[in-house]
Amino acid sequence: MSESPSLVAVSDLYVRFPIHSKGKKAYITPVDHVSFAIERGEVLSLVGESGSGKTTIGKALMRILEPTSGTITVAQRDVTHIRGNALIEYRRDVQMIFQDPFGSLNPVRTVEQHVMFPLRKHRNLKDAALQEALDNLLERVGLTPVAEIRIKNPHELSGGQRQRVAIARALAVNPKFLVADEPISMLDVSIRAGILRLMNDLKADYNLSYLYITHDLASARYFGDRIMVMYGGQIMETAKSSELVRKPAHPYTRLLLAATPGNPVRQALPETSNAAPDLLEGRKGCPFADRCPFVTEICRETAPQLLSVDAAHSVACHHPIV
Amino acid sequence: MSQQRPVLELENVSVAYDSDKGPVQAVNRVNLTLYPEEIVGLVGESGSGKSTLAYAIMRLLKGSAYLAEGTIRVMGQDVYSLSKKELRQFRWSQMAMVFQSAMSALNPVMTVEEQIIDTLRTHRRDMSLSQARKRAEELLHLVSIDLKHLRSFPHQLSGGMRQRVVIAIAIALDPAFVIMDEPTTALDVVVQRSILDQIQEIQRYVHFAILFISHDFSLVAELASRVAIMYAGRLVEVTKSERLQLLGNHHPYTEGLLRAIPKLTADEVTIEGIPGYPPDLVDLPTGCAFHPRCPNVFADCMIDRPELYQMEDGLVECHLFKGAKEVHYV
Ligand SMILES: Nc1ncnc2c1ncn2[C@@H]1O[C@H](COP(=O)(O)OP(=O)(O)OP(=O)(O)O)[C@@H](O)[C@H]1O
Ligand SMILES: Nc1ncnc2c1ncn2[C@@H]1O[C@H](COP(=O)(O)OP(=O)(O)O)[C@@H](O)[C@H]1O
Numbered sequence: 001m002s003e004s005p006s007l008v009a010v011s012d013l014y015v016r017f018p019i020h021s022k023g024k025k026a027y028i029t030p031v032d033h034v035s036f037a038i039e040r041g042e043v044l045s046l047v048g049e050s051g052s053g054k055t056t057i058g059k060a061l062m063r064i065l066e067p068t069s070g071t072i073t074v075a076q077r078d079v080t081h082i083r084g085n086a087l088i089e090y091r092r093d094v095q096m097i098f099q100d101p102f103g104s105l106n107p108v109r110t111v112e113q114h115v116m117f118p119l120r121k122h123r124n125l126k127d128a129a130l131q132e133a134l135d136n137l138l139e140r141v142g143l144t145p146v147a148e149i150r151i152k153n154p155h156e157l158s159g160g161q162r163q164r165v166a167i168a169r170a171l172a173v174n175p176k177f178l179v180a181d182e183p184i185s186m187l188d189v190s191i192r193a194g195i196l197r198l199m200n201d202l203k204a205d206y207n208l209s210y211l212y213i214t215h216d217l218a219s220a221r222y223f224g225d226r227i228m229v230m231y232g233g234q235i236m237e238t239a240k241s242s243e244l245v246r247k248p249a250h251p252y253t254r255l256l257l258a259a260t261p262g263n264p265v266r267q268a269l270p271e272t273s274n275a276a277p278d279l280l281e282g283r284k285g286c287p288f289a290d291r292c293p294f295v296t297e298i299c300r301e302t303a304p305q306l307l308s309v310d311a312a313h314s315v316a317c318h319h320p321i322v
Numbered sequence: 323m324s325q326q327r328p329v330l331e332l333e334n335v336s337v338a339y340d341s342d343k344g345p346v347q348a349v350n351r352v353n354l355t356l357y358p359e360e361i362v363g364l365v366g367e368s369g370s371g372k373s374t375l376a377y378a379i380m381r382l383l384k385g386s387a388y389l390a391e392g393t394i395r396v397m398g399q400d401v402y403s404l405s406k407k408e409l410r411q412f413r414w415s416q417m418a419m420v421f422q423s424a425m426s427a428l429n430p431v432m433t434v435e436e437q438i439i440d441t442l443r444t445h446r447r448d449m450s451l452s453q454a455r456k457r458a459e460e461l462l463h464l465v466s467i468d469l470k471h472l473r474s475f476p477h478q479l480s481g482g483m484r485q486r487v488v489i490a491i492a493i494a495l496d497p498a499f500v501i502m503d504e505p506t507t508a509l510d511v512v513v514q515r516s517i518l519d520q521i522q523e524i525q526r527y528v529h530f531a532i533l534f535i536s537h538d539f540s541l542v543a544e545l546a547s548r549v550a551i552m553y554a555g556r557l558v559e560v561t562k563s564e565r566l567q568l569l570g571n572h573h574p575y576t577e578g579l580l581r582a583i584p585k586l587t588a589d590e591v592t593i594e595g596i597p598g599y600p601p602d603l604v605d606l607p608t609g610c611a612f613h614p615r616c617p618n619v620f621a622d623c624m625i626d627r628p629e630l631y632q633m634e635d636g637l638v639e640c641h642l643f644k645g646a647k648e649v650h651y652v
């Protein structure tokens with residue numbers, strides 16, 4: 001690790017949002033002291049239930065929102081609080097693909113307008129060079145016949161085609177790093193595999209790194225080199241994908257695995273309740289304690305630290321299953 | 323099983339919507355039979371006609387939708403020969419449905435108890451208020467919701483709890499047959515699993531058959547004993563769930579779906595998509611509707627719609643299976 005610094009390094013990231021609780025002002029912290037790194041050319045899958053803070057991490061990385069504290073370093077540059085031109089420049093290296101391929105496209109712009117804009121603005125292409133880059137890019141993401149697709153509006157495209165437009169637009173600036181936030185969850189089964197494969201092929205072609213956000217462990221394993229499991233704003237476990245699926249050490253990871261369809265072992269769900277996690281600032285102990293079959297006194301008092309069980313496998317639990 | 327009287331019989335059922343561009347053939351000559359206490363999965367992509375078929379069975383088609391041909395029988399009774407009044411009695415007491423948008427299925431200004439009692443008393447005029455209250459308690463108990471939530475409003479419940487309430491209402495009148503249209507799609511995997519476990523648990527005490535609609539293959543294969551696969555309004559395959567573990571001897575569309583899903587624990591981690599996109603239902607491809615996307619397509623496929631062929635434990639609508647026994651309904 002020490003030889004070459006990571007492409008993305010997130011350290012002690014903390015994001016809070018104000019809420020009103022019983023008439024008083026309070027905060028929730030969906031990203032609660034989170035640290036992780038992503039190497040060049042690596043895909044990190046981020047898995048967790050809805051509301052666990054995945055999108056908030058993605059938005060902080062994109063600097064769509066500004067972290068409350070902690071640091072985000074991308075390509076050795078601290079981008080935690082940059083603004084103005086520095087931020088515009090940063091967005092050339094980092095792009096995001098959203099869950100809803102319709103909401104993220106402009107309904108009155110054609111496909112070519114969507115993709116041409118960043119090509120012109122960030123890559124300073126024009127005339128024949130611009131046209132050629134556009135055609136190549138659309139072809140590369142599978143939007144063929146290019147001549148026909150170029151002039152279509154989003155509403156004339158299927159969900160899968162729209163997601164391909166979003167991918168082409170993201171690639172247009174030659175990014176180093178993509179945040180893909182549940183990019184396939186709204187697509188049909190027969191279309192999902194094509195998008196996943198496309199993202200996988202692009203990784204090699206463009207030497208891209210990804211943060212792949214999903215609630216589906218099977219696709220997290222397929223696409224991700226590593227998987228990071230989140231619960232209640234904190235990281236519970238990180239490991240190489242196959243290791244995490246085969247040898248989960250955290251009780252919450254085990255619960256997720258047990259619940260995922262397609263798991264050959266059917267068992268009763270290993271949970272003691274189905275309470276949602278508490279995100280209130282100042283909560284104490286392990287966020288999973290209310291549902292955990294292995295909970296003890298210490299779990300309710302002290303939040304467990306994320307510690308290595310071996311080189312590439314870390315767990316935040318007082319009583320990990322090893 | 324097949325000696326028993328079926329709870330649901332679909333014979334050559336077609337449903338269309340009128341549109342500016344012509345009729346949308348949302349359901350196209352579908353044949354399917356469900357037996358008592360059986361769970362059958364109905365899977366297909368968005369727009370393949372799953373919900374339309376469900377509404378047709380319930381005789382709840384709205385707007386420009388109409389039953390274009392075919393017969394639908396529930397407990398041996400032709401649903402479309404009932405009078406309006408008979409239908410009102412029949413629905414919910416013999417057949418019930420959990421709708422795709424469960425959140426909107428609940429009335430936001432009524433408590434859980436009021437909604438259950440309302441359903442009971444509308445259909446069982448002879449039921450007293452105290453009987454209905456007692457039944458509401460039983461039902462909540464059945465779906466594992468604390469009785470204190472009888473007085474809760476829908477917005478005070480989590481997504482999973484609301485879905486349990488909707489299921490409780492669907493089975494309130496002891497129907498023989500329940501359609502569940504994507505009851506868990508909007509929920510997290512853990513909540514989804516606990517609701518599926520719950521459904522199977524309830525089914526041990528209360529005996530009803532389920533047509534379970536979903537787009538999630540792996541999920542349906544675990545829950546149902548048989549799975550029907552829908553493509554562009556047609557049932558292209560009906561198979562035993564176990565057979566979905568194995569590639570080979572499936573309709574090419576089923577085969578494609580099986581190759582498209584990443585497996586959680588298998589060693590093999592490559593997946594393939596199905597090229598192209600589902601067709602426009604106003605302007606269906608000639609012959610086999612899957613032919614523009616099919617890797618096995620040959621000349622006949624573009625001209626003739628394939629017959630349904632009987633396999634060892636299922637049905638397949640594809641020319642590749644010619645030579646197997648043809649099945650003729652009607
Ligand atoms: N009111 C309507 N008017 C015209 N066409 C309609 C109408 N409702 C549905 N359709 C069309 O009928 C077809 C089947 O729709 P249906 O809702 O049954 O699909 P589905 O399989 O339930 O899809 P999903 O998985 O998205 O719920 C689609 O092509 C749809 O566009
Ligand atoms: N801009 C915001 N203001 C207030 N609360 C927010 C905001 N964005 C997200 N949240 C809350 O933060 C929590 C985590 O949300 P999110 O990161 O979107 O989770 P996920 O992507 O894992 O589903 C949720 O409780 C959500 O309601």
Ligand code: SF4
Binds near residue numbers: 299
């Ligand atoms: S720290 Fe305690 S409560 Fe949290 S997951 Fe581990 S055993 Fe369970």
Ligand code: SF4
Binds near residue numbers: 612642
């Ligand atoms: S009938 Fe022909 S086109 Fe249709 S699925 Fe079979 S082989 Fe493919």
Ligand SMILES: [Mg+2]
Binds near residue numbers: 054055181
């Ligand atoms: Mg999200």
Ligand SMILES: [Mg+2]
Binds near residue numbers: 373374422503
């Ligand atoms: Mg539907």
